Amino acid sequence: MSGGATGPERKLIDTCVHCGFCLPACPTYQLSANEAESPRGRIDLMRRHSDGAIQLDSDFVGHIDSCLGCMACVKACPSGVDYETLIVEARSMIQSSFRRPGRQRLVRKAIFAVMPYPVRMRPLVRLGSLAKRLGAERVAPRLSNGGVAATFASALALLPRMTSSSAPARGRLYAASSPRRGTVGLLTGCVSAVVFGSTEQAAVDVLRAEGFDVLVPAGQGCCGALAEHSGESPLAARLARKLVARLDREQVDAWITTSAGCGSTLKSYDRLLPGEASAAKFSGRVRDIHEFLHQQGLRADYKPLGIRIAYHPACHLANAQGIVDEPLALLRAIPGCEVLLPGQSGTCCGSAGIYNLIEPATAEALGTAKASAIAELRPDVVAAGNPGCLLQIARYSDPGLASAHPVELLARSLAAATASGEA
Ligand code: SF4
Ligand code: SF4
Incomplete structure (x- = not known):
């Protein structure tokens, strides 16, 4: 096995020594008390699949799907097992080689046809928020029989009643409002760009007050995080490559993200786009906003x-x-x-x-x-x-x-x- 769509590399799988220290940290193991729902159990499934002892069947896929990707196990593991790469590559293999039931395929197709694209998501979120204010949530539980309708019901329940209108303008450089310390760029992402405009505006306000010019580039899109974490590696790579190409030439000291999920992928473009120097260089300049403000010191x-x-x-x-x-x-x-x-x-x-x-x-x-x-x-x-x-x-x-x-x-x-x- 050589990694990526063919599954996790065997030498990565073999770094797990089965000690079990990660088990108490794993939420799915805590809920189920089932070894196959633990990090050690999932890695063992990958090992047995790599040996040819088990097939890529619905049982294997179910245990990999049910992992939250929360990485609590990474923190708990004394052997430094790179579980993040293991789960990303196992999911990538599943998406490229396993034929999911029709209902699951449809749900995933719908999610990835909409979520990474703010221009498609914005009208749907507005419609959903309006429907929620009109009481559509009351009928949502009746839709919970699986499939796209149930996913729609879950999405509706998650949506805020009002969407924020106070997002910073794209294609603009906001000047520092106190003695200047540098220039940063704000990464606006996909879901954040639609639902959390007020967070972006707050980031601009705080960075300016801390002495930074803030560039909010137009034409930036999804970083690929949602797709990568779900095994949709070709889509994730496409989105990441597009983002890097769009932002590569901007002169900033750091790229700032307010989203933890995006930050972890933005910092790992070398995994998503191996051998692409511009991607690795871009990743090296990405900072989570807490990390950046703390490093710089509040003034x-x-x-x-x-x-x-x-x-x-x-x-x-x-x-x-x-x-x-x-x-x-x-x-x-x-x-x-x-x-x-x-x-x-x-x-x-x-x-x-x-x-x-x-x-x-x-x-x-x-x-x-x-x-x-x-x-x-x-x-x-x-x-x-x-x-x-x-x-x-x-x-x-x-x-x-x-x-x-x-x-x-x-x-x-x-x-x-x-x-x-x-x-
Ligand atoms: S990423 Fe989270 S849910 Fe998945 S195996 Fe690790 S601790 Fe468990
Ligand atoms: S992932 Fe780490 S902590 Fe968990 S069983 Fe393997 S070596 Fe032990």
């Missing part, structure tokens, strides 16, 4: 907000990128805020890219548990550095609980500084 004047913040560490931030302390430090830099971590804070919320659309039962179990751990803290707002987590947590939380990306809270604190200066 702006942040005024008290006086709120209780429950912080949920997104898996693709904490586990895949190792960004754990930075978001907490930024939130704690806002005077008057209490920053709290829910119990089992390292457990996935069940969002996981398109997971909550295609594996709704596990996603619901994890989303409900996460929302209840957060509610116990009685916060004013729940914060997370990944758009999918914010949607998932909001879905299972009391509708009165506000949610925000940490950079939005920093921006709100800056706005409070402006308001108090004007008073």
